[in-house]
Amino acid sequence: MMVGTRVTPFGERLAEAFRERGQLCVGIDPHDYLLREWNLPLSAAGVREFGLRVVNAAAGAVGIVKPQVAFFELFGSAGYSALEDVFSAARAAGLIVIADAKRGDIGTSAEAYGRAWLQAGSPLEADAVTMTAYAGVGSLQPVFDLAETAGKGVFVLSATSNPESFQLQTARASGTDGDSSVAGLVANEVSAHNASARAQVLAHGSADTSAEPTPDTAALGNIGLVLGATKNLSDYGIDTARLALVPATPVLAPGFGFQGALFSSVRSVFGHLTPGTVVAVSRSVLAAGPKQLEQSIRQQSDELAEALVASA
Numbered sequence: 381m382m383v384g385t386r387v388t389p390f391g392e393r394l395a396e397a398f399r400e401r402g403q404l405c406v407g408i409d410p411h412d413y414l415l416r417e418w419n420l421p422l423s424a425a426g427v428r429e430f431g432l433r434v435v436n437a438a439a440g441a442v443g444i445v446k447p448q449v450a451f452f453e454l455f456g457s458a459g460y461s462a463l464e465d466v467f468s469a470a471r472a473a474g475l476i477v478i479a480d481a482k483r484g485d486i487g488t489s490a491e492a493y494g495r496a497w498l499q500a501g502s503p504l505e506a507d508a509v510t511m512t513a514y515a516g517v518g519s520l521q522p523v524f525d526l527a528e529t530a531g532k533g534v535f536v537l538s539a540t541s542n543p544e545s546f547q548l549q550t551a552r553a554s555g556t557d558g559d560s561s562v563a564g565l566v567a568n569e570v571s572a573h574n575a576s577a578r579a580q581v582l583a584h585g586s587a588d589t590s591a592e593p594t595p596d597t598a599a600l601g602n603i604g605l606v607l608g609a610t611k612n613l614s615d616y617g618i619d620t621a622r623l624a625l626v627p628a629t630p631v632l633a634p635g636f637g638f639q640g641a642l643f644s645s646v647r648s649v650f651g652h653l654t655p656g657t658v659v660a661v662s663r664s665v666l667a668a669g670p671k672q673l674e675q676s677i678r679q680q681s682d683e684l685a686e687a688l689v690a691s692a
């Protein structure tokens with residue numbers, strides 16, 4: 381994660397994972413019915429075993445996993461212990477771990493969430509965490525700052541994949557850019573953060589000047605957005621061309637497979653943001669079962685790569 385004395389920014393690590401292993405991200409969502417199908421107990425031991433099997437199948441086939449924290453939280457402290465083991469195994473296997481925890485609060489508490497999920501040496505250390513901006517994007521600034529210095533990422537909910545979100549996320553909000561949707565305001569503020577973080581790095585540099593970011597390595601910012609693949613981003617006034625200006629805002633895109641979105645529509649949904657989009661699948665790949673899982677992951681990864689080439 382270090383180049384000389386410079387911490388490799390999350391956006392660079394994400395871009396490297398894309399180059400080496402493609403854009404598919406495997407969700408680790410041990411639903412009760414999946415535990416039953418996998419012949420695992422509905423317990424902390426069961427979700428631990430489920431998570432470790434997914435990590436084994438994903439390692440080498442894809443570059444990114446997204447454990448859904450809720451399914452581990454169900455089992456209290458034992459579930460958290462299981463989650464720690466899954467994170468450790470995934471990170472040891474070289475996978476980028478996005479903790480789907482969806483945290484958010486006033487700034488002082490948000491900062492503690494950031495330290496819990498992103499600080500080096502924390503028991504729950506991941507590479508990135510999902511967060512909500514209902515207390516304002518500014519309330520997440522301490523987490524963004526930590527992510528920038530620690531080489532970590534944050535994905536902020538903007539236009540989520542579920543149908544119930546539409547009314548709230550298309551509600552009108554007034555920001556510095558004038559009137560926009562709530563989702564658009566979140567998107568624009570995250571993009572503005574990425575631009576300002578990059579300007580600061582370029583102005584002040586890092587300790588190791590031989591490892592300064594070049595336009596290529598710094599193409600992706602470190603703070604991203606959750607944008608559902610089931611949505612039409614123009615309904616929210618989200619301008620993908622604007623968000624893709626360097627440093628482009630990365631996207632975590634759930635909604636494929638079980639929720640109905642197709643790999644063939646990645647480019648039509650995400651437009652200019654496509655090269656920085658993490659394509660997340662959980663149930664549609666986990667349904668393959670433990671024996672066929674690696675094969676199913678590889679197949680979906682190939683299908684995604686082919687769909688991206690075909691739509692280029």
Ligand SMILES: O=c1ccn([C@@H]2O[C@H](COP(=O)(O)O)[C@@H](O)[C@H]2O)c(=O)[nH]1
Binds near residue numbers: 409541635637638
């Ligand atoms: O807008 C959102 C944000 C997060 N999610 C999460 O992604 C996965 C999707 O699972 P599938 O089985 O592929 O549908 C799950 O963990 C959600 O909590 C989302 O779906 N939409």
